[in-house]
Amino acid sequence: MEIIFNVMGNTLIAELLGELDHHAADSVRQRIDSALDNYRAQNLVFDFNKVTFMDSSGIGMILGRYRKMGEKDNNMAIVGCSKPIRNILNMAGVFSIIDYYNTAEEAVEVFDRKEVS
Amino acid sequence: MGKELKVQLEGILENQGLARAIAAAYVSQADPTVEELTEVKTAVSEAFSNAAIHGYGMKGGTVNMEFAFTSKDTVMIKIMDKGVGIENIAMAMEPLYTTDTGQNRSGMGFTVMESFMDRIKVDSKPGEGTAVTMIKKLDTYYGI
């Protein structure tokens, strides 16, 4: 799986491409964690637009990052899921703790507003 | 049954994509929707990764898969390992239950299989291995 990182202000956007399965998950976790450290980002957006396949490994990957980011000031968002992927994340209740937006820009806007208020 | 397929491959995570692709090739014969195809692939991916991760503790071992159509539009998929087996099957199938002590597993594999397939049966004995049998009716509802 390929990941392209993008930074907008305090936010790290991880755009994932390809198949996210248990085989790919290990390295995805590591790369995202080290990017979070390197950019000292406060917020994290997962862009799933180009993910062609995902199984439950994606849940673990996202929730793991959520736990790691932990602190109250940090924000996380997920964007661009296909229907099957949304289904899987829903099953685990991921969207009850992490917001879903259509685009990364939208997510960043919301984060910015939160910071102002 | 003429359309049965038996497959044997090594239970390592590297083979997860291959296991999915074979399942897709098999099920494609029944003209599923793209969504159904994704659901079957996901379920197979979960069962196969469980065999590799839990059954064989990431050390490898043979995984057998069997595919059959029990009717024109109903597919049955069986995924078997000869790994450590499961002590308490009912508990293992609970959503969020995982024996993984790290931060990486969500314990949602069986839940995903149950949601995407119509029926799932787990046979397992500690020390002997695990067989997951899944059945899915492909929706011919649209009359094509």
Place this chain on the structure above:
Amino acid sequence: MGKELKVQLEGILENQGLARAIAAAYVSQADPTVEELTEVKTAVSEAFSNAAIHGYGMKGGTVNMEFAFTSKDTVMIKIMDKGVGIENIAMAMEPLYTTDTGQNRSGMGFTVMESFMDRIKVDSKPGEGTAVTMIKKLDTYYGI
């Protein structure tokens, strides 16, 4: 070898497409070109149909297929039946040679396999069955 795959299915023409699709799924792991993929699929198709038509005389029987990478970019495919076998292998492999008395066979199956794969070996014994082993080097791997 971790990437080996063994497959068992019924040797009937209905399964020819499935045999091709499985071969494609396997070979796809090495990132072949579309052309290479088509070549492998066609060769598998020929060997599989020979098992069904000649080996089992269209009455069905088990066909085993084995896939392996002998190196990163070289695939080996073996297709086996336990059918009637071949009396004279060299003759059978000649272009245009066919034992089909009707109008349907062109006697080009082996020629196509030889043209599309790098190496092909046929083991056969009358009354015991036939094994066709084919090797192809995918030349996309290096240099890209």
Place this chain on the structure above:
Amino acid sequence: MESKLEQIVAENTGLVKSVALRLSYVYGEETEDLIQIGYIGLIKAAERFEPERGLKFSTYAVPMIAGEIRSQLRDRGAIKMSRSIKSDIAVVRRAEAEFAAETGRSPKLSELAQKTGLTPERVTQALQAADAVKSFEDYEKADLAADEEERNVMKMDIAAGIESLELKERQVVVLRYYRDMTQSKVAEILGISQVQVCRLEKKALKNMAKKVNF
């Protein structure tokens, strides 16, 4: 020694032509270009050929000629995931999205085949290939390929078409393109006239084009 090599090369120029022709169909490159490259492969084959091993020269040379052509095309960046599968992926993906928007449900493989004009087998293959796409570059290129949509220059894939040919057409195509025989040689073997061979060949190529292009 030297003249032996020249002789082998001279005797097998037809081999180069037939391989080049075949690959030019597949890759949509100029046959003449490929013939030039193919000669290099032929010379290599002639140098390395060991008759003692009992292999026919043509059996040994064809993969070397084809290999030479492919590797040069590859260096030029002409091959990787070839154009047809990339555009297949994009075409299928778009058709899927359109279908879902129109009907509110996911399409069956047969419906995608109908909508795209591809065979169901090719739809399945495109879906698998789409899953396996591994780089952003390939992903973008897939969309580009579909935008260009030069269907008439889509490569004809001889291999894919062979199985669907009628008996005589199949024999002619295999003998001509894979066994490097002249039309008159084929005519002799099949016991028909050269004109008939020529006709069969044209018809076969047309049929394969019909089957493979959309």
